Each structure stands twice: as structure tokens, then as C-alpha cells.
Amino acid sequence: MKDFSRKLKQLVLRSREAETLVRFLNTRYTNNVRVSHVDLMARKTGLTERQVRDVLQQMQSIGVGSLKLGRRGARTRFEWELPVTEVSRIAVGDELLDDAGWEELEKEWFAEALDSDDEASQAELPSKIFPVPLGGGRFARLELPESYSARDVEKVRQFLALF
Secondary structure, three states: OHHHHHHHHHHHHHOHHHHHHHHHHHHHOOOOOOEEEHHHHHHHHOOOHHHHHHHHHHHHHHOOEEEEOOOOOOOOEEEEOOOHHHHHHHHOOOOOOOHHHHHHHHHHHOHHHOOOOOHHHHOOOOEEEEEEEEEOOEEEEEEEEOOOOHHHHHHHHHHHHOO
């Protein structure tokens, strides 16, 4: 993670366009999105679409996500491997999150599933527990709501990819 952090910071330091894009991401996104469209980022930052694509290609080589060129009417987009807010925070020089920061980020990720005003959400939902073999006879437990979706699994995958 340290190497990733260093590369991201270097990119921002040596490229005005990268700094502009990262600062936009840092102020624009308050929650974590999975996809950002190049045309929207260009409009909002004042950069050209070509400049945005160039920065995103460099971010792709660092491992931040994947640039998908628009084909057959689809828009060119960047699919994030890591939470956008965390990428932008690291790129502008903040250190990796401490435990309290991760707890806050986790609350943000799962905020849509939490509705403190709804009594039904306070009741414990039925869940499925999956044993995850770690090796050496050790297991981790992954607990998901019984009615989990592919999107829920993707959120867990993104979270685990951070470690």
C-alpha cells in the first residue's frame, strides 16, 4: 500500500492535470462511487477529455482502477478498484486511514443499508455465514444478510482489496 501511495502522490506532484483531477475528486465525491465518466470529469474540471483520459491511464497503471473506452454509444468511463474518496485523500498527501477512519469509511459505504429512523432496520436480519479458509487450519467468517446481492458482494470485495 505504501508503494501505491507513493506512486499516486508522485503522479499528482508532476502533473498539473492529475492534481486538478484529484482535487476535483476530493471535493466532488462525498460517497464512494464505482464509475466516473470522463466527459463529466472534463466538464467539471476544465480539462479536455484527452487530458482526463491521460491521467486516468496513469492511474490505471498504478492500480487505482480501469479505463474503459466508450464503444457502441457507451460513454468512456473509469471503473474504480478503490474508493474514490480514499484515492483522492491519499493523492493529496493524507496518510492511510487509521482504525477510526476505516470505521467511518465503512459506515459511509453501507449507509444506504442503515436507516436509523426505521425500526425494522434495527431488528437483526437473518444472515448467512461463510467460512473463508485462510490456511494453516485458520478460517475467517464472512457474514452477509440472507438476501445479499451481487452489489453487496462487490462492496465486500472492494473493501478487502484495500488490505
